[in-house]
Amino acid sequence: MKTYRELDNKFNFVILAAKRAKQLLHGAKPKVKSESKNPIRIAQDEVRAGLVDYEIVEPQVEEIHAPEDEGFIGEKIGVEEEIEEKKAADTVKKKQKKSDEKPKKDVKKKPAEDVKKKPAEKKKSSKKTSK
Secondary structure (H helix, E strand, O other): OOOHHHOOOHHHHHHHHHHHHHHHHOOOOOOOOOOOOOHHHHHHHHHHHOOOOOOOOOOOOOOOOOOOOOOOOOOOHHHHHHHHHHHHHHHHHHHHHHHHHOOOOOOOOOOHHHHHHHHHHHHHHHHHHHO
16 A cells, blocks of 8 residues: 555546545545545545555556568559549549539529519509599
């Protein structure tokens, strides 16, 4: 068991105190008597007093093994590039054909004068009926 003085840095102290504070929040009994009721303060006091057991686990480095056979499965690289270029050219041609094949719709717009005349005609007809 390492004491507070043996901790490597403040980061480890904070992590250890935070984990102990979570234990206290979940119902663990405090190991020291403290004036504070704050579980974080109690956990810090416990770590400083050296009452919290912990172990620093060193990260394990995984070894990456190179494949035993350096064989290539598939087609040659030059052939793959040619196939990709042909596919790209085909997709461009298809897009051009689709844009050429779409018929353009003729949309006729009504002249602005006709739209203005219609409300005016309705007003005139309403005036005639009121006479």
